[in-house]
Each structure stands twice: as C-alpha cells, then as structure tokens.
Amino acid sequence: MDNKLKATEEQIAYAKLLDIGMKVGLLSITVTFIIYLSGLLTPHIPINDLPKYWSMPVKEYLHTTGIHTGWSWLYMLGKGDFLNFLGIAFLAGVTIVCYMRIIPILFRKKDTAYGILAIIEVLVLVLAASGILKAGGH
C-alpha cells in the first residue's frame, strides 16, 4: 500500500489534538451556559434585560453596558454571562494549539516551507486573538 494512502504524521497529530480540543470546547460552552441559565453566578447584564441590548449595534451595546473590548472578559469570569467566554475562547483557540503541535514535526521532517507556513499562521491567529486589532465602530 502506498504511504500516501495514510494520513501523514503531522496530519494525524493535528487531528488527535483537534479532536480532544473540540470535545473539551463543546463541553465547556454547554456547562458554562447551564451555569449561566441556572443563575448560580450573577450575570453582568441581567438576563431579563437582554432583549434591550441584542438589537443594538455592538458599539452602542458596549457603551451602554460598560463592557470593555479585548480580553477584559477574563476579569469578569465571575459573572454568569462572561463565564461563557471561557468555552468560546477555548473553541477559538484550539486551532492555534494544533498548529503549534505540528511545527516541530514539520521541521523534524525537514519540511521547512510548511514549517514556516505554520509559524506564520500561528502569528496571524495570535494577532487576531490578541485584541490589538480594533474595528472602527459605526
């Protein structure tokens, strides 16, 4: 059987990590959402008031609720609504970890071009995740 029929080492490594990360992420968003709905942790925005805010443009929503952008949610994890961002950020971060996992494999296999591509991709995703990039509001 041709070796190419089998997924490559880096592809399998990526898939295994993605599998674990995806399951943990989906479980996290479900559990944190149940905590949010249960009212165990008081939310920053009272749940009954949500319909007042969800039809606002994001800039107005942030201004009215006093929510800050970027990673400020980390300081608000004690609030039921912001706890959900833990699972959401986990899901959005899984791909970065998967890429970091395959970089050493690619360089060990002397696949320099793809190793560099993977490093650049990590930098792009980290830049997106950093919160440095602010969208001009409308």
Add this chain to the structure above:
Amino acid sequence: MSNPSISIKFFVILALFSVLLLIPVMAFASEQAATLEPVAETVPAASSMPWWGWPLILFVVTFFLGIAAVLGGVGGGVLFVPIIGGFFPFHIDFVRGAGLLVALAGALAAGPGLLKKGMADLRLALPVALIASACAIVGAMIGLALPAKVVNIALGGTILGIVAIMLMAKKSEYPEVKQADNLSTALRISGVYHEVSTGQDINWKIHRTPQGLFLFIIIGVMAGMFGLGAGWANVPVLNLLMGAPLKVSVATSKFLLSITDTSAAWIYVNNGAVLPMMVVPSIIGIMLGSLVGVKLLTRAKPTAIRYMVIGLLLFSGLRALLKGLGIWN
C-alpha cells in the same frame, strides 16, 4: 472532467459578486468622505416577548437549519446569517459573530474525522488557510466598521450571488489535471485517497494554484465580513479551478473553515460582538440538527431539499437586500 467553461463561469460570477460587494462599501466610503457627520442608525425597539422567547425560537430554528444544511449540502453559517439576521430582532453585528462561531464549531467537529481518514488534506489546506485566515481578519474588521444597512445590502448581494453559484456551478468528481503547476509541485501538494464506493485508490494533484490562492483573498474577506463560513466558495475553487477531487475538496473546505473562521471569530469576540445567549443555543441547535440530518440523509430526496435550501437563501438574501435599502424593515 474539468470543464474550462465552468471555471470561467465561476470566475465571472465571483467577479460580479465582488462588484456587488464593493458597490455599497464604496458608496459608504464616498458618503463618509463627503461628510464627517456620523451615520445615524435606527435602533429597533426591544421585543415584547420574554427574554427566553427569542433564544428558544433561535434554538428550534437552528435545529432545522442544521437538518437543512446537511440535506442541502451547505454549511450552517451560510443559512444562519441571512435567516437569523433577516427575521430575528438581533443586530447584524451579533448575528455575524454567532454565525462565525456556528460555522467554526461545525468545522472543528468534522475536522478530526476528515483528517484521520485522509479526506481532508493538510498540505492542500495550509497555504490556502494562511491567505484566507489573514484576509478574514481584514473582512471582519471592515464588516464591524460598516453600518448595518451597508452590511445588509452587501450581504443580500452576496447571498444572491451564492444562489447563482449553487444553481450554475457544476461539480466534477475527478477533475482532469494533466500537469501539476510549478507552485503546487514545489509545495508537494498531491495525494491518494481511497474511494470506498468503487474500492479504488485515487491519485490526485492540482493546477492553477496561484489563481486559486488569489481567489482565497476574496473568499477570506467575505467570510470575515459576513460571518458566513465559506464552503460555498471553497469547494468550487478547490474542485473546479484547482482540480482537487470533489470529496477531497469538500473535506478540505470543511477543515479549512476551522482555520479561516478562527481568525475572524477572534475579531468578533475581541470587539464585543458575541452574545453567549445567541451563540450557545445556535451551536447546540445546529449540531443536533446536523446529527438528525445525517440520519435522514439516506431517506431524503437531495435534489428537492437542495432547491428548498436555494429557495430559502434566495428569500433571505432578498430580505437582507431590501432591509439594507430600507424597503422592507
């Protein structure tokens, strides 16, 4: 077999598409240049329904969207944004943020299986993903900077373009690639996959790599700007233009979304455009719907459902366009 006329048609549609997308954006830019006055937006009145009413309806609707997406062969994101944006009280900023996370969750769930089976190809995905994800950041930032009416006009135009692509673009099971191009040869993008239905091992390679990579700039921007996911564009480019077999194209496209949507999703998260009360019921609803959809797949009539999905997209695309133009609020 690869049909050049189909590729040309696809190029033409995508070009028209980009023009449709650019018209409102440019109109807005010139409007802003002409006057420094901020553009006022109408904020709809809060719904009289109890707080749990809309999230519950959202969950039920996304459940059915999940079924329709599987049976109609489209991604969840492309149905989610125009339908939820058009008929729910949520602002389009939050709808796009949720749409990206819905598409991302679906892609993350499908990714491991597709990679392990060798259907999705990492070597094909990596260069494409780099371009698409970087451009999705730009798209997300543009999308969040534009007023809702401009986004709705551009979204409506895009959805109508997707309908045209779905109606016109054919698929090619095993496109004929006589010779791999220099770039794909240098990057060693080729492979073999096992076709279970025929028991054959299919060797594949790709061509027109630079043109394909160029189109992923546009696809990335659109994915980020509208939160649509991008399977509707990924598959025709990978399959018809670059010549990857259909199954490899579909699988790689799905995996690709997990990377493209990651970068755009972070921009929405970091700019506050993510409401857990919308995101979580949507993700759970669409995933449960997809599971049911997979079970129904053997009994359903795919052509009829595909036309139903196209009809839904047409209706919601028109709705977004008319909403943006202020004709149907």
